[in-house]
Amino acid sequence: MLKTEDLSYVNLTSEILKNYTKRTPVVSGQFLRWFFENILRLDPQDADDACVDSSQDKGIDGLYVNDVTEIIHLVQVKTRQKENSTLGDPELKEFFGSIQQFKDEIAIQSVLAGNTSDKLKQAIRRTKLIDKVKSGYRVEGIFVSNIPANKDADDYVEGRPEITLYDAKEICSEYIDLGAVGGIKSDFKFNVADTEVIKYTSSEAISARMFLADALQLLHLQGITDGKLFERNVRLSLGNTKVNKSLIRSVRDKSEHKNFPLYHNGINILCDEFVSETDEELVIRNYVVVNGAQSLTSLNAERNRISPDLKILVKAIEVKGDSQLADKITTNSNNQNAIKPRDLKANHGIQQRLKQEIESIDGQAVVYEVKRGEKHKGKEVISNEDVGLILLALDLGEPWSCHQRYKVMDESHSKIFGRPDVDGYKIIALLRAFEAVEPALDSFDDGSVGHYSLTRYFLAYAVAEIIKDSEVGKAVFNDFSTLFVKGTLGKFVQVFADIAETTVHDLNAALADEDQEGFDHKSDLKSPKWTRAMAGTLRADYKKDVKRKKVKAVDELLAGVI
Numbered sequence: 001m002l003k004t005e006d007l008s009y010v011n012l013t014s015e016i017l018k019n020y021t022k023r024t025p026v027v028s029g030q031f032l033r034w035f036f037e038n039i040l041r042l043d044p045q046d047a048d049d050a051c052v053d054s055s056q057d058k059g060i061d062g063l064y065v066n067d068v069t070e071i072i073h074l075v076q077v078k079t080r081q082k083e084n085s086t087l088g089d090p091e092l093k094e095f096f097g098s099i100q101q102f103k104d105e106i107a108i109q110s111v112l113a114g115n116t117s118d119k120l121k122q123a124i125r126r127t128k129l130i131d132k133v134k135s136g137y138r139v140e141g142i143f144v145s146n147i148p149a150n151k152d153a154d155d156y157v158e159g160r161p162e163i164t165l166y167d168a169k170e171i172c173s174e175y176i177d178l179g180a181v182g183g184i185k186s187d188f189k190f191n192v193a194d195t196e197v198i199k200y201t202s203s204e205a206i207s208a209r210m211f212l213a214d215a216l217q218l219l220h221l222q223g224i225t226d227g228k229l230f231e232r233n234v235r236l237s238l239g240n241t242k243v244n245k246s247l248i249r250s251v252r253d254k255s256e257h258k259n260f261p262l263y264h265n266g267i268n269i270l271c272d273e274f275v276s277e278t279d280e281e282l283v284i285r286n287y288v289v290v291n292g293a294q295s296l297t298s299l300n301a302e303r304n305r306i307s308p309d310l311k312i313l314v315k316a317i318e319v320k321g322d323s324q325l326a327d328k329i330t331t332n333s334n335n336q337n338a339i340k341p342r343d344l345k346a347n348h349g350i351q352q353r354l355k356q357e358i359e360s361i362d363g364q365a366v367v368y369e370v371k372r373g374e375k376h377k378g379k380e381v382i383s384n385e386d387v388g389l390i391l392l393a394l395d396l397g398e399p400w401s402c403h404q405r406y407k408v409m410d411e412s413h414s415k416i417f418g419r420p421d422v423d424g425y426k427i428i429a430l431l432r433a434f435e436a437v438e439p440a441l442d443s444f445d446d447g448s449v450g451h452y453s454l455t456r457y458f459l460a461y462a463v464a465e466i467i468k469d470s471e472v473g474k475a476v477f478n479d480f481s482t483l484f485v486k487g488t489l490g491k492f493v494q495v496f497a498d499i500a501e502t503t504v505h506d507l508n509a510a511l512a513d514e515d516q517e518g519f520d521h522k523s524d525l526k527s528p529k530w531t532r533a534m535a536g537t538l539r540a541d542y543k544k545d546v547k548r549k550k551v552k553a554v555d556e557l558l559a560g561v562i
Contacts, residue, residue: 002175004168007146009081022442022451029053029448032062032077035144039166039174040064040073045403045453049126049522053077056117059098062142063123065132069248069301072132074099075142087149087167089156096160099141105130122520142166173226183288184222184229187275190282190314191217197282206325207274207318209282212261215299215310221289224300230293247295251302257309266313267292270326274318284316290329345409346371350417351384357424358382361484366428385409387427388416389457390434394464395426395477399457400531421478429480429489434460436497443504445512450504454525462507462535463499466542470554475562488561495557499542502551506541510534 006016013027020030029051036047042064053061062075076095078087101111108130112121124130133139141163149157149167157165166174190213198210223229250256250263268291271284289296299306319326345351351370358368367379368387388408393399396416401407408416416422437460444450467473476483476492483489511519524530545551 002172007168024448028077028079052119052123054117054119057120065127070137072137072139077144080147085147087145087147087153089152092156095143102139105134126523185286187285192282193280209316212311213314215306224296229289247298251305254307257307260310261313269316270319272321361424390430391416393457393461394430399461400526400528402457425480432493433496436493437500440500440504445508449521462538465535466539472555472558482562492561503538506538
């Protein structure tokens with residue numbers, strides 16, 4: 001359980017934020033990324049995309065657009081080093097003024113035209129903020145601090161519904177420890193007068209009840225907003241997913257409410273006991289939802305649109321304090337994932353061929369995972385999805401698409417894997433080459449660029465393009481099996497790593513020369529035009545470095561590898 005003292009500046013910087021230092025050297029920026037991932041539940045790339053903190057940022061450190069709820073979140077973060085200090089209302093008043101700069105399209109145009117940071121301007125354009133405000137998206141502010149708020153701050157926020165305050169106390173109350181047992185220590189009464197209750201008792205005398213519950217009734221369960229109800233639930237992300245969009249569309253269309261149980265899998269609730277049970281009501285004690293966090297949270301956000309016709313299937317299980325049983329139910333109920341494209345390709349001939357080739361090449365030390373949940377104790381496991389992204393960047397030369405992981409085993413499967421030259425040798429060689437660029441990421445002048453998720457794919461692609469520009473390099477990429485026959489894979493990987501270091505230095509210089517307002521790594525790294533142009537620049541720079549005898553020519557570095 002997170003405590004307010006854990007958010008003191010010393011503990012914050014030494015413990016909580018220690019894994020965020022490479023993404024930005026600024027503590028407030030690290031705290032903002034942590035907040036996005038752990039409180040707003042964004043994935044790391046979306047968290048990085050939402051950060052705009054810099055000088056002249058108009059008091060806005062983060063800008064996140066939720067296209068599911070149609071809310072634009074403007075975030076400001078304040079960290080304080082002084083022990084026992086509290087947050088007052090002056091900074092909140094200033095933040096309220098900052099929010100007003102985004103109240104409509106005219107105001108946002110003024111921000112773009114004014115003396116505003118490049119990061120903020122880029123985010124406004126990248127998120128198409130003006131169009132979304134014009135279409136009716138709400139603008140709301142989130143103020144984040146690592147210290148507790150005092151009464152003045154609480155009173156000010158009370159009268160400003162457009163501002164949500166996450167001080168140390170609120171952050172601790174909403175932080176979800178996935179390792180905690182948790183749950184709500186209280187009773188809850190279900191009205192079951194209008195529904196049939198199915199009773200089931202297992203061979204081990206474990207009782208369960210299944211019935212349809214009114215959605216509005218379920219929203220009275222404690223712990224939905226602060227997450228305590230879901231402390232055993234392993235699916236907590238509320239991202240912009242197809243499932244969430246579909247669920248909210250069904251809620252907003254009242255004609256669909258009667259059909260809701262047909263579309264929805266229901267929720268699972270564990271409780272210590274059934275306190276009482278009649279034809280009218282079922283009372284449970286000490287409860288936790290182990291499957292259904294996304295659904296209940298999304299429904300809570302749309303509670304004003306819910307009609308009495310909207311019902312959800314509930315399975316309540318009486319575990320009688322048996323924590324081992326609770327763990328088993330939690331694990332199994334959350335492992336019943338929807339079928340994904342990757343699952344459908346698991347037995348595909350291409351994937352099975354690659355699995356056999358890879359595992360035979362490395363003498364069973366490496367396992368090519370084609371099915372989720374495979375057990376391979378003591379072996380190096382490489383996911384076919386991860387391999388697909390590497391092939392997409394280094395082999396097909398499309399690093400700008402590597403943020404679209406969902407396409408790898410779906411619409412792009414044939415393009416990525418369905419080629420005669422894609423074999424076990426190519427996969428292992430490119431995997432090792434891709435891994436070799438990792439140390440070079442620390443050499444970026446701007447750490448937030450170097451440790452952005454797409455940067456690694458771009459850097460590996462740029463190095464591959466430099467190598468393929470040489471005769472020997474082209475020959476290697478045409479037939480990786482030679483590296484294994486001659487035992488020179490290690491030398492090739494080392495050359496890849498060395499060129500990656502040189503390329504980062506050239507890239508730092510190229511980015512320093514660019515018009516800074518025009519460079520937005522969160523957008524440009526997803527652009528084929530920018531990516532190809534920059535890779536061409538880096539190829540030319542490497543040739544210049546060779547002529548200046550700063551580095552060796554690629555053919556010389558690769559001498560003897562084939």
